C-alpha cells in the first residue's frame with residue numbers, strides 16, 4: 001500500500017463510511033509547501049455533506065486518525081495535514097535502492113506483452129533529418145521505459161526505401177552521376193542529384209517522364225534499376241549506421257517500405273473482398289466519412305500504390321509476426337491525419353487490434369525559429385551536428401578537468417547525451433529550437449548537468465571510501481535537509497509508471513533534473529564527508545542518488561560517465 005492509500009484508509013476509519021476509499025484518495029493533495037506536511041486532506045466536501053464548518057471537521061478527523069506511518073497529523077483550517085515519519089520512509093526507500101540497485105523502479109505492468117515501436121525510419125538517399133533524430137531518440141527511450149515496465153519492445157526501422165523518388169534519382173544519376181563521387185560521400189552526392197533533378201524539371205517537362213519510366217522499370221524488377229537502387233540503399237544505410245552507432249541505438253528490424261512490395265496486393269484484395277473500396281477520380285479509396293476523416297487513398301489511377309497502403313500492409317504483417325499488445329508509431333505530428341486514416345481503415349476491416357495502435361507524435365525542430373527543409377538544400381547534416389557537439393564537449397571538459405583520463409570517450413558520452421537530453425526534456429509535442437551551445441552547458445536543464453552531478457556524487461563516494469552496506473540504511477536518521485532527496489528517490493517508480501502510461505520520456509528527464517538539483521543543494525549545504533557518526537548513512541544516500549540518476553539517464557538512452 002502506498003502512503004496515499006494508507007492515509008486515505010485511516011481517514012476512512014475516522015469518518016465511518018461517509019465517503020469511499022477511492023473518493024478520499026482522489027481528494028488527497030500533495031502540498032507544495034513542506035510546512036503543510038506530505039499529504040493533505042481537504043475537508044470541504046465532507047463539510048458540505050455534514051453542514052458543518054470545514055475547520056471543525058478537520059479538528060475532529062485529526063484526533064481520530066491513528067497510523068504509524070505518520071509522525072504528526074495536524075488540523076490547519078479546512079485541511080488535515082499529515083507528516084510522514086521521515087526515518088521510517090527514508091530507511092525503507094534507501095534499503096530498497098541499495099538492495100535492488102539498477103532494478104529499483106522495475107515493475108511488471110506489461111506481463112511481457114510485445115510492443116512494436118516504429119521509429120527512426122529515415123528515407124534512403126536523403127539526409128537523416130532532425131525529425132528522424134527525434135523519432136530515434138524518443139522511440140529508443142520509450143523502448144527502455146517499456147522494458148523497465150515489463151513489456152517486450154520491438155524496435156522497427158521502417159526505412160523509406162521505395163517510391164517514385166527513386167525513379168527520379170536513378171534518372172538523375174544516369175544523366176549526371178559519378179560513381180566515385182557517390183561512393184565517397186553518398187548522401188551529399190545523391191541529394192545534389194535529387195535537387196538538380198527538381199531544378200531542371202521546372203523548365204524541362206521530359207525529366208519527370210524519365211523519372212516515371214525508371215520507377216516503372218524498378219517496379220518491374222529491371223536489373224539495372226534494381227542494382228542502382230540497392231547500391232543507393234546500402235550506401236545510405238552505411239551512413240545512417242554511423243549515426244546509430246554514435247547514438248548507441250540498435251534495431252530489431254529494418255523492414256522498410258520496399259519489404260512490403262509483394263504483400264500489397266493481398267491488402268488491396270482483402271479491402272476489395274470486404275467491400276470497402278470505392279472509385280473516386282479513377283483512384284481507389286476507402287471512405288471514412290463516418291469517422292469524420294477524408295477518404296484514404298489506396299491505389300492511384302495509374303495503379304501505383306501509396307504510403308497508406310504500405311502502412312496498412314505493414315500493420316497487418318506486424319500483428320501476425322509479433323502479436324503485439326500495443327503498436328506505436330513515433331512520427332512527427334504532421335503525419336497525424338495519415339495515421340488516423342490508417343487506423344480508421346483497419347477498424348473498418350474488422351481488426352479489433354487496430355485500437356492498440358498509437359501514433360506518438362512530436363513537434364518540429366526549428367533553427368532560429370524556422371523549419372528546416374531538405375528540398376531547398378537548407379539542411380543540417382546530423383552527423384556533423386553530433387560531431388560538433390562531441391568536439392565542443394571535448395573543449396569544455398579539457399578546460400574543466402584537464403587531467404581526466406580518456407577524454408575522448410567522455411566527450412562522446414557528454415556531447416551525444418546533451419543532444420538526446422535536450423530532445424527528451426520537453427513535452428514531445430512542442431517544437432524545439434536547436435542550439436548546441438545551450439545544450440552543452442553544465443548548468444541548467446541539460447544532459448551534461450545531470451551527468452556532471454552524478455560524476456560529482458560518485459567522486460564523493462570515492463573520497464569517502466564508501467562500500468555499499470544495507471545496514472547503514474537501516475539506521476538512517478533523516479533531517480529536513482535529506483528529506484527532499486528522500487521523497488524524490490521514493491517517487492522514482494511512480495515517475496517511470498507515468499512515463500510509460502503517457503508514452504512520455506520527458507517525465508524522466510525532468511525528474512532527473514529535480515533530483516540533480518536537489519542533490520547539488522544538499523552538497524552545497526552539508527559537509528557530506530565530515531567524519532562524524534552519520535557519515536556512512538549520508539554516503540548511503542549519496543550512493544542511492546547515483547543509482548537513481550544513472551538509471552534515469554539509462555532510460556533516456558544516455559551514458560553516465562564516472563568522472564568528467
Ligand code: ARG
Nearest residue numbers: 118121122123158160311331
Ligand atoms: N519515412 C517517413 C518519413 O521520413 C517516416 C515513416 C514513418 N513510419 C510509418 N510507418 N509511416 O517521413
